[in-house]
Amino acid sequence: MDGDPVEVALELLRALEHEELSVADAVDRIETVTTHPATTREILDTAEKRGIIEREDGIIRPQGRTYVSFESQVVQKEGEFECRRCGAGLSTGHFIRFDAGDLGPFGSSCIRKVTGRD
Known part of the structure; x- marks a missing residue:
């Protein structure tokens, strides 16, 4: 991976094709970018502050998603x-x-x- 891990993970969360997923499943995706616990918390907190995700009762719902284009990305x-x-x-x-x-x-x-x- 290259680039800022927080920004890369935020783009990954923005591109998820799930209506909702558990926090554990979201962390599974984030761990492809970083396994550092403080960075993972920063990613989730930043994603929520920027409106990329909503978190409630252990569930994450991506907002305003843009999907990964397998043809171009x-x-x-x-x-x-x-x-x-x-x-x-x-x-x-x-x-x-x-x-x-x-x-x-x-x-x-x-x-x-x-x-x-x-």
Whole structure:
């Protein structure tokens, strides 16, 4: 990942294709950017302050979502990678291009999970 982790995670939360998800599931997505607890709290707090999410009773509801375009925002690269979500070895890495920076690599199924397509 490159770019500011808070801004990259905020773009990821903005792009989630879920009507709602648990805080734990949101943290699972955020952990593809950072596993630092204070940064995770900062991301959730900032997302709420900016109106990207609403939080209530352990549920997060993304607001005003803009979905990841797999045609224009997801780039595949060949090489030796480790998936940021599951840790599996990859020969093809999928990266999401956000304005704040690229996030990845992910395997083909994990990128769909991270964005909420599956």
